[in-house]
Amino acid sequence: MSHARRVLLSEWTKIRTVRATVWTLASALVVTVALGMLISALLNNGFDDLSREERLTFDPTFISFAGTSLGQLAMIAFGILVVSNEYGTGMIRASLAAVPVRGELLAAKLAVATALALAVGMVTSFAAFLLGQLMLGDHRTDLGQPGVLRAVLGTGLYMGLIALFAMGLTWVLRSALLSFGVQIPFFFMISNILANVPATEKVGDYLPDQAGSRVMAVIDDGGWPYGPWVGLLIMLAWVAAAVAAGWFVLRRRDA
Amino acid sequence: MIELAGLTKRYGLKTAVRELTCVIRPGQVTGFLGPNGAGKSTTMRMILGLDHPTAGRALVEGRPYARLTDPLTVVGALLEARAVHPGRTAFHHLLCLAQSNGIPRRRVGQVLDLVGLGEVGAKRPKGFSLGMGQRLGIASALLGDPRILIFDEPVNGLDPEGIHWVRNLLRRLAAEGRTVFVSSHLMSEMALTADHLIVIGQGQLLADTSMAGFIEENARSYTRVSSPDRERLLDALNSAGLAATPASGPGADGALDLEGDQTVAVGELAAERRLVLHELCHHRASLEEAFMRLTRQAVEYQARDGAEDRRGAGSRQGWEG
Ligand SMILES: Nc1ncnc2c1ncn2[C@@H]1O[C@H](COP(=O)(O)OP(=O)(O)O)[C@@H](O)[C@H]1O
Ligand SMILES: [Mg+2]
Numbered sequence: 001m002s003h004a005r006r007v008l009l010s011e012w013t014k015i016r017t018v019r020a021t022v023w024t025l026a027s028a029l030v031v032t033v034a035l036g037m038l039i040s041a042l043l044n045n046g047f048d049d050l051s052r053e054e055r056l057t058f059d060p061t062f063i064s065f066a067g068t069s070l071g072q073l074a075m076i077a078f079g080i081l082v083v084s085n086e087y088g089t090g091m092i093r094a095s096l097a098a099v100p101v102r103g104e105l106l107a108a109k110l111a112v113a114t115a116l117a118l119a120v121g122m123v124t125s126f127a128a129f130l131l132g133q134l135m136l137g138d139h140r141t142d143l144g145q146p147g148v149l150r151a152v153l154g155t156g157l158y159m160g161l162i163a164l165f166a167m168g169l170t171w172v173l174r175s176a177l178l179s180f181g182v183q184i185p186f187f188f189m190i191s192n193i194l195a196n197v198p199a200t201e202k203v204g205d206y207l208p209d210q211a212g213s214r215v216m217a218v219i220d221d222g223g224w225p226y227g228p229w230v231g232l233l234i235m236l237a238w239v240a241a242a243v244a245a246g247w248f249v250l251r252r253r254d255a
Numbered sequence: 256m257i258e259l260a261g262l263t264k265r266y267g268l269k270t271a272v273r274e275l276t277c278v279i280r281p282g283q284v285t286g287f288l289g290p291n292g293a294g295k296s297t298t299m300r301m302i303l304g305l306d307h308p309t310a311g312r313a314l315v316e317g318r319p320y321a322r323l324t325d326p327l328t329v330v331g332a333l334l335e336a337r338a339v340h341p342g343r344t345a346f347h348h349l350l351c352l353a354q355s356n357g358i359p360r361r362r363v364g365q366v367l368d369l370v371g372l373g374e375v376g377a378k379r380p381k382g383f384s385l386g387m388g389q390r391l392g393i394a395s396a397l398l399g400d401p402r403i404l405i406f407d408e409p410v411n412g413l414d415p416e417g418i419h420w421v422r423n424l425l426r427r428l429a430a431e432g433r434t435v436f437v438s439s440h441l442m443s444e445m446a447l448t449a450d451h452l453i454v455i456g457q458g459q460l461l462a463d464t465s466m467a468g469f470i471e472e473n474a475r476s477y478t479r480v481s482s483p484d485r486e487r488l489l490d491a492l493n494s495a496g497l498a499a500t501p502a503s504g505p506g507a508d509g510a511l512d513l514e515g516d517q518t519v520a521v522g523e524l525a526a527e528r529r530l531v532l533h534e535l536c537h538h539r540a541s542l543e544e545a546f547m548r549l550t551r552q553a554v555e556y557q558a559r560d561g562a563e564d565r566r567g568a569g570s571r572q573g574w575e576g
Contacts, residue, residue, distance in 0.1 A: 003324075010355035017347035018340060085340055093305055094338035094348075094395060097330075098355045100304045100321040254306040 032071025040135035064132020079166030084176035121159025154215030171246025208238035261311030286449030331396030385412030473545030
């Protein structure tokens with residue numbers, strides 16, 4: 001077996017043998033799908049109460065992804081745990097003694113964990129869409145409509161990328177407590193506030209989650225200064241920066 | 256073989272390891288001795304490439320650790336702090352380490368049996384005692400059947416039986432021709448296991464010597480004698496040409512000490528002069544004492560050094576002001 005494959009296999013074993021990482025991924029799926037179904041059902045029932053304007057810009061695809069606001073937190077938790085599991089426990093010393101070229105360890109861990117997050121993200125996104133449409137009754141859309149497949153695939157990508165972003169940042173912060181304390185409140189509230197308060201809206205729109213979630217919408221209600229792919233690219237730039245920072249810190253610091 | 260050349264580590268202003276140069280050879284147990292905070296763990300972390308040296312370098316089989324292919328098959332290490340995720344079973348912990356270095360899966364079960372954890376391989380280390388944690392650490396060190404073993408305070412937390420087991424393991428590994436480098440802050444522990452001794456204090460090399468050489472040089476032996484008639488005893492010893500000095504230390508009041516083993520001479524002299532003796536015995540100063548003497552000198556030297564540095568800085572400031 002080649003050297004790279006050995007390290008990848010080892011990282012895969014690490015992830016699947018700790019319960020918490022497995023649970024966070026499972027809850028990302030369940031929470032996103034269940035919440036999306038709930039909100040879709042509620043809107044279906046209350047559709048007639050919506051204003052005319054709201055009915056015109058009604059985006060059934062976007063609605064079925066409403067659960068990502070919470071589900072992404074579980075994805076972020078997964079990203080944090082995959083990395084912080086090494087630090088809180090001193091495991092990082094055993095890991096680096098086994099794979100002393102630090103970039104190799106980082107690359108293998110990120111590759112395995114991101115692939116897993118992407119796979120779960122894709123399943124989540126398709127399930128959330130299909131079950132959400134089921135709840136929307138007459139107001140549903142389908143994968144054949146323009147822009148819908150792009151939004152569903154994009155949402156799966158978003159879930160994987162947000163986990164990767166969390167991993168990169170956790171290599172910098174090196175502690176579960178710090179990582180959760182910084183990232184969960186930020187993505188749960190602060191980013192939304194920044195993106196919706198007029199004073200900070202212009203900047204807030206370019207935050208990683210705000211830009212990335214543009215891809216989930218099929219109907220452009222004029223609230224975004226960029227299109228879906230540009231939004232995803234902006235998110236990708238954030239992710240690249242987080243991973244680069246993590247790599248820099250891992251290389252420089254003592255373990 | 257491990258080679259340290261001018262190895263230095265500073266954490267901010269604190270110098271943890273200072274220009275350490277030595278060679279750790281195969282086929283023997285090399286004890287790495289020093290009081291707590293002497294820099295033993297830091298040195299070992301630098302050998303493993305975990306901490307970056309401020310200066311100098313550490314080579315393993317002639318190469319920096321990071322350049323070894325499948326390092327676990329060359330060097331096995333038990334580190335001071337537990338390096339285990341408490342939620343991953345002992346078996347899986349070892350398995351992920353084994354996989355990264357191409358070590359076959361069956362070896363995991365073998366080392367678990369070897370350290371006596373065969374029964375609890377499927378358990379999470381969360382519930383392990385200190386001793387079991389230590390055994391798991393030793394299992395991970397042995398995983399790759401390495402030529403070089405580095406153990407940082409391996410007997411910490413072990414019961415007497417465990418200590419005995421580790422001692423035998425270290426001796427056996429060295430007898431198989433491996434390089435065994437083991438740290439401890441207890442001289443008594445080293446005296447029983449090590450063939451060679453590297454002593455550090457405050458990060459500096461204090462001694463690099465064979466165990467036998469260290470004992471010969473440092474284990475002073477003396478004869479202690481006491482009598483209710485101390486003045487007559489002193490006269491007798493003086494007239495017989497035996498130099499005696501007043502004993503010091505606890506329980507020494509009134510007793511006299513003579514260099515070396517003089518029990519026969521003193522006993523015969525006392526009988527001849529009809530002197531009553533309350534005590535007559537031969538003592539060997541413990542290696543612990545010798546070790547403490549050695550490290551205390553280093554501490555004093557450093558303290559004096561530091562004071563001079565400060566004074567120097569102070570006068571420079573004064574001069575500039
Ligand atoms: N990561 C660190 N940051 C700052 N100081 C450290 C660090 N690691 C060790 N030290 C200091 O370096 C010195 C040597 O520590 P250590 O190598 O653990 O000694 P030993 O293992 O001999 O007890 C101590 O004074 C310790 O406080
Ligand atoms: Mg130590």
